[in-house]
Amino acid sequence: MSFSILGTGKAVPEYVLTNDELSTMVETSDEWISTRTGIKRRHICKSETITELCIKASNEAMQNAGVSAKDLDLIICATLRGEYITPSQACVIQKELGATCPAFDINAACSGFIYALDVADGFFARGRVKKVLVIALDNLSNIVDWKDRNTCVLFGDGGGAAVLGEGDGLKYVEITAKGDTSVLQCPHGENTSPFYEHPSKPPYLYMNGPEVYKFAVVSMVRGIRNAIRKAGLTEEEIDWVIPHQANIRIIETAVSKLKIPSERFIRTISEYGNTSGGSCAIALADSVEKGLFKKGDNIVFCAFGAGLTTGSCVITWDKD
Ligand SMILES: CC(C)(COP(=O)(O)OP(=O)(O)OC[C@H]1O[C@@H](n2cnc3c(N)ncnc32)[C@H](O)[C@@H]1OP(=O)(O)O)[C@@H](O)C(=O)NCCC(=O)NCCS
Structure with missing residues (x-):
């Protein structure tokens, strides 16, 4: 179950x-x-x-x-x-x-x-x-x-x-991690212990954009393909894709490499930017609000982020 x-x-x-x-x-x-x-x-x-x-x-x-x-x-x-x-x-x-x-x-x-x-x-x-x-x-x-x-x-x-x-509803889910602190990280900030010997870095997000971009494109295409196959489905049987909303060009590259019509990819990035973990959840709620899904629709999710982590899953919508 x-x-x-x-x-x-x-x-x-x-x-x-x-x-x-x-x-x-x-x-x-x-x-x-x-x-x-x-x-x-x-x-x-x-x-x-x-x-x-x-x-x-x-x-x-x-x-x-x-x-x-x-x-x-x-x-x-x-x-x-x-x-x-x-x-x-x-x-x-x-x-x-x-x-x-x-x-x-x-x-x-x-x-x-x-x-x-x-x-x-x-x-x-x-x-x-x-x-x-x-x-x-x-x-x-x-x-x-x-x-x-x-x-x-x-x-x-x-x-x-x-x-x-x-x-x-859940047909398949997979998560991955590839430990990396160099391309995307946010330190804690100052360590207030009087004993601690290491220098601290301001608590800001540091990113190597082009490196993250390369990881993102590869992960997105691989994650979507893999999740669909492991769910026992084909790309033609996918009704909706909810990709992590980090950059529209990452989404468009995935569109160009997959056999899923472009209009089946949910795009919310213009309105919200990248909201990190919130991104797929916002796109899901937005789609439900708009009444996009019908019972039996197969939805594939795919995300990537600091870690470097990825996650992908296929869910069949079973609400009327
Ligand atoms: C960050 C990102 C948008 C940059 O796009 P890009 O096409 O790779 O652009 P570049 O990094 O080559 O930068 C090009 C130029 O624009 C400049 N630039 C960067 N940010 C800018 C901005 N906000 N406005 C204007 N110019 C900017 C750069 O300084 C650079 O100038 P230079 O050529 O004189 O050095 C892109 O790499 C990206 O989306 N990466 C993935 C980020 C991501 O997904 N992060 C979250 C992961 S969950």
Whole structure:
């Protein structure tokens, strides 16, 4: 027994930062950002906390699933950095929702949503749970160097949630990691211990864009192909692709290499930028909101991110 998705939700901050406004902060332009990345706007936290966004997405997902907090058997939150170092963001969410089940975080960067689905699958397989809440949400504006045009134009805040219940919706899921700290990392920042001997680096996101790009393109195409094959399907049988939204050119390269029509790829990057773990979860909730999926549709997800991690899965939509 695995799971089916019973309900989805999303939450993004109200404030919209346009490329034009960014161009007043660093030396860039709407033209550069749009053509190199496909991003037009991103939503950035001003008054909202990450917890408030997590609760909004969770409540929406639970309402759409017809499930209340007392029904939950497990909460998994995929995030790079929650409200606290400890307790976990999942425990904070559990408290705010009034749930009583176990709760923990997963840090797999942009692949976090798919990592969380894989972990949840294990709990269903062992018969330990009937209802699981998965939240994938990040607040990258908090770790971006707003003076670095190489990175600050790419990211946004927000994420989504999904309630999972016993079912056969999940057809295949796979996660990978290739330990690497050189191309994408964010240090903790200052170590305040008077005993610690190593220098500290400011807590900003550091990225080698072209190296990440190469990893992304290869991972995306390989991950999608592999997940489809392992699910016992062909590319022709795929109705929708939800790719990680990091750069529209990465998505378009995948489109050019796969036998899946371009219009079947969900693209939300122009509105939200790269929201890390939140990206696939937002795209899922957006698609559900628009009524894109019908019962029996095969949806393939694929993500990549710091780690370097990847995740891919195939889910058959089994809601009317
Ligand atoms: C970051 C990325 C958009 C850069 O695109 P690119 O086409 O590779 O561009 P380059 O890195 O070659 O930079 C080209 C030039 O634009 C400049 N540039 C970088 N950011 C800029 C910006 N925001 N505005 C204007 N110019 C910019 C660079 O300084 C460089 O100038 P130079 O040639 O004078 O040195 C691209 O590499 C990318 O998307 N990588 C993957 C990032 C990613 O997915 N990260 C998250 C993983 S989860």
